[in-house]
Amino acid sequence: MRYAIFSDIYGNRQAWEALSSDLDRQGVDMPICLGDVGGYGSGTSEILQGLRARTGNIVLGFFDAAVAGIMDSSGFDEAARRAIEWTRSQLDREALAYLAGRPLALETGGVLFVHSECVQPGLFRGVADQEAARANFSATGHRITFLGHASDPGMFRLRADGRIEEGAAENGKLAGDCRFLIKVGSVGEPSGVNGVSASYVIYDNETEEVFFRRVPFDSHACRSDLLGAGLPLRPWCLESTDLTEARTLPPAAVPPVAPAGEMIVSLASVAAPVLPVAVAPPPEPVRRNRGVLAWLALAAVIMMVAAIGIVVARKVQEDRKALASSENKGQERGRGPAKPPPSLPVPAPVPATVEEPPAPEPAGGPLEVEEPVEPLIEPGTDPVDDAIVANDPPSPPQEPEPIPDPEPVEPEPVPKTALPEGRAPIPPEPADVASLNPPTRGLIFYAPFDEESTEFRVRDLSGSERDLDATSGSPGMVGRIGLACRLVKENGSEAMLSPVKPLPEIKDITMAFWLRRPADALEAPVEPGGEATIREFPDATLLGIDGFCEVGISGDQVVADLGDTNAALDLPEDLLWHHILVEHVEGKTSIWLDHRVQSEVVSGELGAVPAGGAAVKVGSKDADFCIDEAAIWSRSFTADERCVLYRLGRFDTAIMTPPRTIAYWGFDNPKLGTRAFSDRVGSHPIGAFARWKPVKAIAPDPIPLVMKRNAVAAQVLHVAENKDEGGSFEMRPDTPFTYEGWFKPGRLTAGTLGGTVSAKNEDKVAGWRIALSPGKSGKGFLAFIYDTGSEKMQAVADNAPVYDGLPHHIAAVWNPRFSETHGSMTVFLDNKVLATAQIPLSSLGEPSGQHFRIAVGGSPVVVDDLRFSTGSLRPSEFLTKGQEWTPPETPRVASNDGGRRVAPARPGESPFQRAARELQERKAAEKAERERKRAEEAQKRRGFGLDN
Secondary structure, eight states: OEEEEEOOOTTOHHHHHHHHHHHHHHTOSEEEEOSOOSSSSSOHHHHHHHHHHHOSOBOOOHHHHHHHTSSOOTTSOHHHHHHHHHHHHHSOHHHHHHHHTOOSEEEETTEEEESSOSSOGGGOOOOOSHHHHHHHHHHOOOSEEEEOSOSSOEEEEEOTTSOEEEEOOOOEEOOTTOEEEEEOOOSSOOSSSTTOEEEEEEEETTTTEEEEEEEEOOHHHHHHHHHHHTOOOOGGGOOHHHHHHOSSOOOOOOOOOOOTTOOSSOTTOEEOOOOOTTOOOOOTTOOOOHHHHHHHHHHHHHHHHHHHHHHHHHHHHHHHHHHHHHHHHHHHHTOSSSOOOOOOOOOOOOOOOOOOOOOOOTTOOOOOOOOOOOOOOOTTOOSSOTTOOTTSOOOOOOOOOOOOOOOOOOOOOOOOOOOOOSOOOOOOOOTTGGGSOOTTTTEEEEEOOOOOTTOOEEOOTTSSOOOEEOTTSEEEEEOSSSEEEEEOGGGTOOOEEOOOBOOOOOSSEEEEEEEEOOGGGEEOOSSTTOOOEEOOOOSEEEEEETTTEEEEEETTEEEEEETTEEEEEEOOSSSSOEEEEEEEETTEEEEEETTTEEOOOEEOOOOOOOTTOBOEEEOOTTOOEEEEEEEEESSOOOHHHHHHHHHHHHTTOOSSOOOOEEEEEOOOOOOTTOOEEOBSSSSOOEEESSOOEEEEOOSOSSOTTTOOOOOEEEEESEEEEOGGGOOSSOOBTTBOEEEEEEEEEOTTOEEEEEESSOSSOTTOOOEEEEEEEEOSTTOEEEEEEEEOSSOEEEEEEEEEOOOSSSOEEEEEEEETTSSSSEEEEEEEETTEEEEEEEEEGGGOOOOOOOOOEEEEESSOEEEEEEEEEESOOOGGGSTTTTOOOOOOOOOEEOOTTSOEEOOOOOTTOOHHHHHHHHHHHHHHHHHHHHHHHHHHHHHHHHTTTOOO
16 A cells, blocks of 8 residues: 655645645555644645545644644744634634544554654654654654654664664665654745755555655745735745845744643544545555455355355245146146146246345455245145145036236336445546546636625626625635535525626536535434434525526425426435536436436426526525535536546635736836836746836825735836746636736837737737827727737727826736637726627637737836736726726926916827927926016015015
């Protein structure tokens, strides 16, 4: 068996995702976590959910103990205490109780798994040197011990002569005459800035080989998560600017050393690893020879065949006796002078159905064969027909009585689908995943329910703008993937409805979601010592399209009402998350539970799609359930696509990634000599290739959406990212994006306000850009262009009022899910749609690693607070929050009244006319100022205003 031993995830979501992917590739049989699931990162809740879905073999770590409240956190440093308090606030009671119930160690087959030490595991002191290693070797009799609580992997070896050697993390076979303490390293807390990676160990107990693995992960994304959660940055994710400000790096948190009698949990808290469902070898340390197992299996098969043969043979004998008796009766009736009556045909004996005996139990118990039961015969009777007596005279022949027609047999009721207990196993990945349709194809509604409890809107990420009104729901609970939503009956839950939107033509439909009973559905036993019961679901709607189709709960069954078809499937009586998938394909409807149980297939037709559109609805009055990852597709799924969808949920992967910021350039550099503009959230700085200068901010202060303070903007001609780091901002057929920011062009500004190709596109590569050129009367051309290299497709506005001398918010939105074949390009100006166009997805070229750039000519352009995000955002999600905003105040010009504002552009005034007017006004103001000063000097010379 191949064990995967890892430790110290510390809430690092990116490291956990990288580790999970590598575990799938390596094909391990049993994952074992040595503790510290939570810690400095913000992903503890999601990681714990995913970890529990993979394995129940989790050891208690010192961070877990502090988060669960069974260890005092006062001895931790400030950063660790902040992280502990934050993590504790993010976990529900069930998760905290689960962490508190973890054992201090696991052992199997002479191997011990513990978080930090063997002497007193509850003190969490670690094994730092050979002296500590000798104490740990003395405290346990296990030959091999795996330890966490260390950033770097390594091992201590105890030789037969008593010498202890400290070795590096090297792959190989463990010597049979030595004992080992093996440190597996840290998943989420690397030791240095260079080569950031997650460390863990694979151990094969048959060959006794160890393999030290390192899996790189995205440290910049970790940094963004920490900043977004308001948690302190870790040393390994600091950037150069952070390193210059932090003279000393924060140390790793080490708990205080407690007296020996104050351990958190006694050393007796040692459990055995739980074998996964898919792996069913005999429990270790029992080891059987494979030849012996083969002979046992052969003996079991022989016993089964013999039992079947005995049952069949006895049945055949009984049939032969019955046949012989029938023949004897016929001969006795035929004796005498009379002509024998015509004999009735004797029906051939029907062989009895032979049932297969139950398979032998895995534990190897004896095979029990049920003996056939002989028919009971009353004393004084004969098994043959006793209506004929041998001494009676023969009776005259009689006509045979007609055989009555057999009565119609009522069909037996179809038994309910048997529901297997426990968590469903994860199916293997299909062979050719790359050739399958992505889960986003045909998506008309998708709600991941990742909103916080303070939000009253559940966002639809499909691009169809079917956001749910969550006023009657309770979002923010821990879900199957991220967060989920609960509808509470006691709170008078109502349906969560979306706006009415048009629907495409629907011939086949698929609806899927994750469902769970509320935690309070577990009711206490009525009598002391009795069993707890699970409360039934109240009848309610789960997910549907109003007036078209609906999936609901009735009598603790999932019921699909699609047109004139109704399919039903029982729900398991537990508190686990279950995946429900309802499909209507070619006139047949069925329900899938956890990708392993299917309901009866019902035939019927879908109803007509409402002509005026319809609303998506989740829940109904008095509903009481938890729901996550709800989605509706206007297409069918193949078996492999259903498998991929289920695997996404089991591996804590959403159908679609929620929008996230890839780059944010604030242009807050006040120094003219600085040539680079940093990226506030990612790793995509841009540099100025021509002289630029800082100017007063043109965006609001603070920025409405992120509440960032804003004081400086930049007047630029040409800025771009490094060519060697390009590829992050390209237009793809499967990834939506939004590029937005504030711009103030000069009266002659023309060129590219952002994009991945230049105006001329000399290399003939595929890419996009926002183009701007001046027109007449303060207006110009603003276009969102996709250039294939040989053809240009664009959404263009030819009278955009962007040359009025005022700053404007411009946004370009790419939505590849406009339809199955087309995507849409949309340009917004000050939160209003300016132009839109649809382009075929097949026309998009392959990404070629083009870098982002802004390049204009004629006059420079002032730029401020630019953001590039994944997702096709709406105005309410722009940096403006969809609100009207007022440009910053313009500079004052000195005058007799203490200053006046420069008048804005007048309607119909061209840039040249405005410039001429402003020049005249400025000259008039200067002339008035000169005349005022001359008048003051003249008064002084004449003596006016002097004291007498």
